[in-house]
Amino acid sequence: MKELFKLSYSKIKEGLGKGDFSSVDLVNSYYDRIDESQPKIKAFLETNREKATNQAKISDERRRSGKTISEFDGIPVATKDNICVSGEITSCCSKILENFRSPYDATVISRLKDKGFVFLPRTNMDEFAMGSSTENSAFQTTTNPFDTTRIPGGSSGGSAAAVSAGMVPIALGSDTGGSIRQPASLCGIWGLKPTYGRISRYGLVAYASSLDQIGPFSNDIQGVVDLFSVLNGRDEKDQTTVTGKSFSSTNVKPKSWKGVKVGVMPTNKASDWSPSVLKKYEDMKKNLEKEGAILKELDFSVFSYSIPIYYLIATAECSSNLSRFDGIRYGLRVEGSSGKLEDLYVESRSKGFGDEVKRRILLGTFSLSSGYYDAYYGKAQKARVMIRKQYDSFFKEVDVILQPTSPTTAFKIGEKTKDPIQMYLADVLTTSVNLAGVPAISCPAGIDENGLPIGMQLTTSHFEEESLLSFASSLAQLPDTTITLPSKIQ
Template sequence: MKNLYQLTYSQIKSGLNKSEFTSVDLVNSLYDRIAASEPKINAFLEINKDKAIEQAKQSDERRKNKQQLSDCDGIPIAIKDNICVTGEITSCGSKILENFRSPYDATVITKLKEKGFVLIPRANMDEFAMGSSTENSAYQTTKNPFDTSRIPGGSSGGSAAAVSAGMAPISLGSDTGGSIRQPASLCGIWGLKPTYGRVSRYGLVAYASSLDQIGPFSNDLEGIADIFEILQGADPKDQTTASGKTFDSKNVKSKDWKGVKVGVMASKDTESSPGVLKKYEDIKQYLKDQGAILKELDFSLFKHSIPVYYLIATAECSSNLSRFDGIRYGLRKGGEGKLEDLYVESRSEGFGKEVKRRILLGTFSLSSGYYDAYYGKAQKARILIKKKYDEFFKEVDFILQPTSPTTAFKIGEKTKDPIQMYLADILTTTVNLAGVPAISCPAGLDENGLPIGVQLTTAHFKEEELLSYAKSISEIPGCKITLPENIN
């Protein structure tokens, strides 16, 4: 039998329910893997085995007494460091919150506890979720399990790397402009960005409130379906949540592509590396051979998505992070002299370079005389992008694109050029601007052995259809990815 950390989510779920092993056995196996791999990966900011073992013991006792909370009782899940867990530090990868312990649970954490999951906080992340490589954490750079000289993606790089390296079968991340899908692609796993409002943001430390969405990573699709089913639903604590159609994971079944209309990009429009482009073209041809109707869509409007996204996101981050001032929340420095000096010293020392850059950009775009010229125009362009998606989904059932234009790049390769770093999100940001759901599916390896992902997108509240056809993509020859056993 495989080591327990090598099992997929669905194998773990089945094994626990058949009493083939206990939750304590599983957690011990995962922490053995963490002990061996974490020094090379840096996926976690904190590793508290004792707490995880205690939760696992409680789960085993419930199962022994036939009082398990769900079929998922006892399954470990890693938690991104911007999702609040009672009594745990929630630092958002920042110095300004390095000693903040949450006094409450996020709604998603409450739901996971109600089902008996074993929580493993805190997965590393780009500071306040601002980044595409997890190089902006105030503490450490997370590395890609397929090649530790490369980035895992961001901002949820710790959550993705933990699953890819076998340190957790599933994890939670947050997606503002691709921060679940892009690291899922670069780490060779599954990552879902749900319809905006489908999952409560209560207890998620906000970066850009109109774009943020919590979602799952998993080493198989069943993990994505199960976690999303648990997390979905309206929440009185978050007025942006929507009830919509209820998602049922039992309805996620592999579907036939015959007659399905799939919107695709022309090769010249993908701006992708040769390895990514070849895999994308191979998948397009496979779908066509299976009877799918491929339609090239006009994505020219989406070329403006990066400036539109960054104007809106930075404006919202400027507003959201204003409360971290050394008085109400966070690190306090100074205190002598003027009140303004306390603000300046606390924020100067507490925030990193990228966060300061985005606060400055957002404050400028919201300032008197520039609001209409920048932020106002960006909001108008956002409406046009949403309308374009509405038009697309009148013509096609799904849109298929590469998730990332390249495979994982080298650590340090883009840190000195913020524009090139921002362009890493060029294929994912429009999904957040429009609020539609999308999933990154493993699509095989390139010639260098690095993972490639493809992004499948559909209309609002159609996650059942999205995951069913994503399952079909996983069955395409050459798309299966074996996660690395040896971390180098």
């Protein structure tokens, strides 16, 4: 029973259902793994074995008495530190919320509790979800399980690393410009960013409200399918949620690529891609053609504007959303030496926020200021429509789009921290998806010559998650896409 942590999500679900092992066995196996790996990976912000074990005991009792509340009863899940759990600290990895305990559950947490999932501790992240490496956390830097000298991606790097390292089979993250897909790619696992509005954001601490979306990580595709099936749907507490098309997990299954129209990127302008990512992309396109797919090269030139559009909109919304953290209502309060209200604001925010958060607040405040609103934020919103129309045009021609998730594999810790622009460019292939609100998933696609994972991103039209996840299942059956997750952390 000691190495249950090596099982895929599907095997865990099957084994619990058959009674091959208990939820307590499972939780203890994961905690043994956490005790062994956490000092090197630093995926979690705390450990609370007793609380998780008690939840597992209650789940096992339900199974013994024939009162199992769902097929997921007793499965462990981890959550990112910006998703509210009643009575638990929700700090967003920021000093300003270091001791804040949420008075309520996020809708996604309520839905998981209703199904009997067992909660492992909160995972590390870039402060307020602002970053691509988890180096912006106020508390610790998470490392990549494949090479602990490298970053796991961000901002949901803690959740991705925890799944990749076998510390939990599934986890939740949030994706504003690639914060689920990019770390999923760099850590060799599955990560889904759903259609905007498919999953409630109630209880997600906002970074950029028109871009944020909660989504799942898993060590196999079935975990993504199951979590999405539980979490998606209309929520009266979040008026941006929509019913959209119905979703049935039983309809998600591998299908033939024959006749499928796959949109691909021209690679003659991929100068910033690492050679290993470029080779993997070319090999995958050839394999798809062998399977009968029809490849169509699309014009992605409009998407070259995605990074500036994204950072104008995201920082403007972050400036507005983070204005509530002022030292008055909740969170850190540093009394100003002068006793003036303005000084209290300045001291609390100066000491509570990290450098990257301050940078984005300043940029967003500037773009919203009098005389600059129309020139920057207003123009970015108009350009955003252009991105969405481009996707609408694409999906009149193709069924699915295939791209690399990240232009490179995981880079070294500290490599890009002194150059924010280079860090921002890590999201160059993912931000357009959030601007358009379409769904996308990062799928494991093999490893490079250094043993580092490479991920491929599939994108479909709005509310086409059934097709998207079916395509992802099919992609996993192509040659040389399997990634074996680390059994020992070096």
